[in-house]
Amino acid sequence: MSINEDATIIARAVVLLLDNRVAEASEELASLSQDDPVPKPAIIAGCGTIVPHLPRPSVKPHQLATVLRRDGWRCQYCGRKLVVAGVLELVGALCPEAFPFPSGHHMPVGRTHPAAIRVYPAVDHVHPVSLGGAWADPQNLVSACVPCNELKSDKLGWARGTFSNDGWNGLVEYYRALAERRAPIRRYHLDWLRALGT
Numbered sequence: 001m002s003i004n005e006d007a008t009i010i011a012r013a014v015v016l017l018l019d020n021r022v023a024e025a026s027e028e029l030a031s032l033s034q035d036d037p038v039p040k041p042a043i044i045a046g047c048g049t050i051v052p053h054l055p056r057p058s059v060k061p062h063q064l065a066t067v068l069r070r071d072g073w074r075c076q077y078c079g080r081k082l083v084v085a086g087v088l089e090l091v092g093a094l095c096p097e098a099f100p101f102p103s104g105h106h107m108p109v110g111r112t113h114p115a116a117i118r119v120y121p122a123v124d125h126v127h128p129v130s131l132g133g134a135w136a137d138p139q140n141l142v143s144a145c146v147p148c149n150e151l152k153s154d155k156l157g158w159a160r161g162t163f164s165n166d167g168w169n170g171l172v173e174y175y176r177a178l179a180e181r182r183a184p185i186r187r188y189h190l191d192w193l194r195a196l197g198t
């Protein structure tokens with residue numbers, strides 16, 4: 001299976017959802033692999049490496065969006081195509097059986113579709129914050145899939161790959177139309193739609 005099979009299937013499902021073909025979208029999503037993406041025990045966090053006991057300001061949506069856009073919405077370690085987190089949540093809301101994705105963005109293992117965890121757009125600190133790396137400096141942030149982000153954790157010296165840019169943009173172009181299916185659009189989505197310039 002190609003590393004980008006998940007993104008391809010989710011993209012097809014989104015197009016079907018926007019065409020009101022919910023049953024077909026659910027069928028499409030049912031073909032996603034259920035394989036667990038992360039070695040156990042896994043802690044799936046929203047983004048980046050979470051170091052406990054150190055309160056710090058969150059990286060803002062527009063800062064994360066800048067990094068993800070710069071990196072072509074691909075994991076910079078393995079090349080996996082990533083999908084806008086809000087799109088994943090909306091697909092989950094529209095097809096809860098086929099694609100469970102609880103809102104709240106902590107992706108509880110066992111209640112979140114493994115494919116959603118694989119393509120969730122994490123942002124990794126190249127130089128770990130726990131080792132003195134800057135928290136919100138774009139130079140220290142790269143787009144990463146959750147499996148790579150979990151495996152890398154606080155390690156140093158992971159090499160970034162070079163990946164062809166085929167215009168993939170995380171399904172940004174469908175985000176607003178999808179959000180409008182769940183009107184009124186929640187504040188979380190409004191903030192991200194603004195950050196993504198859509």
Ligand SMILES: [Zn+2]
Nearest residue numbers: 075078145148
């Ligand atoms: Zn990766």
